[in-house]
Amino acid sequence: MITTKIKYKATGLKWISEIPEHWELKRLGGLFDERNETVSENDFNPLSVTMQGIVPQLESAAKTMHVDNRKKVCIGDFAINSRSDRRGSGGLSALEGSVSIVNTVLKPSAYYLPEYTHFLLTNKLFQDEYYAKGKGIVADMWSTRFSEMKTIFLPVPPKAEQDEIVQYIKAQEEKINLFIQKKQRFIELLKEQRQTIITNAITKGVDDNTKTKNSRVEWLGNVPEHWKIVRLKFLGESFIGLTYSPIDLVDKDEGTFVLRSSNIQNGKFTTDDNVYVNKEIPEKLILKKGDILLCSRNGSAELIGKNILIDEESEGNWFGAFMTVFRSDLNYYLYYFFNSNVFKSQTALFATSTINQLTNGILSNLTIAFPENIDEQKRIIEHIKTETATIDTAIAKADREIELIREYKEAMIAEAVMGKRK
Structure with missing residues (x-):
C-alpha cells in the first residue's frame, strides 16, 4: 500500500467530491459498452442478478412466459438491476447465461481490471448516484436505463493502483468476513440453547416433581402424567x-x-x-x-x-x-x-x-x-420468555455487531475505490 501523502483534486460532483490528482475522470459511456443482445433462456441458462452477485436463477424469481426476451450475459460482464426497489443487486458475472430485461449488462472495459469494476460499480456511493439518475412514477420504483447510466462520471486510476486497491479491499474483507463468521457461529449456539429451553418446557413442563408417563410417541418420550x-x-x-x-x-x-x-x-x-x-x-x-x-x-x-x-x-x-x-x-x-x-x-x-x-x-x-390447564400453559410460556430473554438480548447484540461491521465494510470499499484508503 502506498504510504506517501496523496494530493487530491476537486471533481465538481456531489457524489464524489474529489479524487487523487493523477487520476482521470470519464463518463461511464466512454468506458463501457452495453451488451444488449436478446436471447432465449432455452439457449442461455437463466441467471438472477442479486445482492450476492450473478447466480443461477433463484427458485423464488418471478417467472415469465417470454423466455425468448432476455439479455445475454458473458463471463466478465457486469450486470445491474435497473429498478430502484432492487437497489444493490448487481455484480461481475462468472457465468454465461441470460438475465431479465430489467437488468443493464456492461461489457468488460479496457480501462478497468475486472475486480476493480466490481467494487466500483457495487459500492454504495455509485449505487446512490445510479438510481438517482432513474425515472419513474414513485420513488421506490424508478428505473435507470443505460442512456441515463452512461452520463455518470467515474474515476479512472492507473491499473497498477486498481490492483493495489483490489488487494487492499480483499485483505480487509477477509478479516471482516472472519469476524462475521465467528459472530454467526456464536448466534447459532445461542439459538441452540434457546431451542433446548423451549423443548424442555413444552415436553416436560416447569415442575421438576411432576410424575411422567410414556407418551408412546417416539419424538416426545416421557411427558407429564396429566398432560x-x-x-x-x-x-x-x-x-x-x-x-x-x-x-x-x-x-x-x-x-x-x-x-x-x-x-x-x-x-x-x-x-x-x-x-x-x-x-x-x-x-x-x-x-x-x-x-x-x-x-x-x-x-x-x-x-x-x-x-x-x-x-x-x-x-x-x-x-x-x-x-x-x-x-x-x-x-x-x-x-x-x-x-x-x-x-x-x-x-x-x-x-x-x-x-x-x-x-x-x-x-x-x-x-x-x-397441559389442558390454561394457568399451567401460561406458566410455561412465562418460563420460556424469562429463560430466553437474556439469550434474545445476546442474539440481538451480536446481530447488531454484524450489521455495524457490514456498514463499515461498505464504507471501506467506497472510500478505497475513490482513492481514499487510510
Whole structure:
C-alpha cells in the first residue's frame, strides 16, 4: 500500500467530491459498452442478478412466459438491476447465461481490471448516484436505463493502483468476513440453547416433581402424567395460501401484498422482498392476530417449518401457496411447539422426491402433548420468555455487531475505490 501523502483534486460532483490528482475522470459511456443482445433462456441458462452477485436463477424469481426476451450475459460482464426497489443487486458475472430485461449488462472495459469494476460499480456511493439518475412514477420504483447510466462520471486510476486497491479491499474483507463468521457461529449456539429451553418446557413442563408417563410417541418420550396427548387437527385448522401465476404479478401500487417465505426472517416479519398480485383473494386467507404462519414448501429442507406468530404489524395481509396457516385458540402456547426441537426433528417427514413440503395432512397428524390447564400453559410460556430473554438480548447484540461491521465494510470499499484508503 502506498504510504506517501496523496494530493487530491476537486471533481465538481456531489457524489464524489474529489479524487487523487493523477487520476482521470470519464463518463461511464466512454468506458463501457452495453451488451444488449436478446436471447432465449432455452439457449442461455437463466441467471438472477442479486445482492450476492450473478447466480443461477433463484427458485423464488418471478417467472415469465417470454423466455425468448432476455439479455445475454458473458463471463466478465457486469450486470445491474435497473429498478430502484432492487437497489444493490448487481455484480461481475462468472457465468454465461441470460438475465431479465430489467437488468443493464456492461461489457468488460479496457480501462478497468475486472475486480476493480466490481467494487466500483457495487459500492454504495455509485449505487446512490445510479438510481438517482432513474425515472419513474414513485420513488421506490424508478428505473435507470443505460442512456441515463452512461452520463455518470467515474474515476479512472492507473491499473497498477486498481490492483493495489483490489488487494487492499480483499485483505480487509477477509478479516471482516472472519469476524462475521465467528459472530454467526456464536448466534447459532445461542439459538441452540434457546431451542433446548423451549423443548424442555413444552415436553416436560416447569415442575421438576411432576410424575411422567410414556407418551408412546417416539419424538416426545416421557411427558407429564396429566398432560393430554393429541394430534394437531383436534386443536385447530390449517390451510394453504393463495395460488397465483407469473401473469398475476404486478407492481406495488397495482396489487395486493402476498407474504412468502422470504418475509419471515429470524422469526420476524420483514418487508424486504415483497410480491404483489392482482387477483381475487378468499376472505379466509386474511391473516389474523394469533395465527401461526409457516413455510410449507421450499427447495431447501432447512426452511420448511420456519414460522412467525402473527401480530398487529403483520395481521390483515394475505399469504402465498407455499405457506400454511395454523389457526387455534392455543396458538400462543403452540407457537413454542413449532419452535422446538420436537417439531424440527420431524423434518424428515417433509421431504419428497420433488420438493420439500409440509402438507396439511402431515401437519394435522403431528402429535403434541400439552397441559389442558390454561394457568399451567401460561406458566410455561412465562418460563420460556424469562429463560430466553437474556439469550434474545445476546442474539440481538451480536446481530447488531454484524450489521455495524457490514456498514463499515461498505464504507471501506467506497472510500478505497475513490482513492481514499487510510
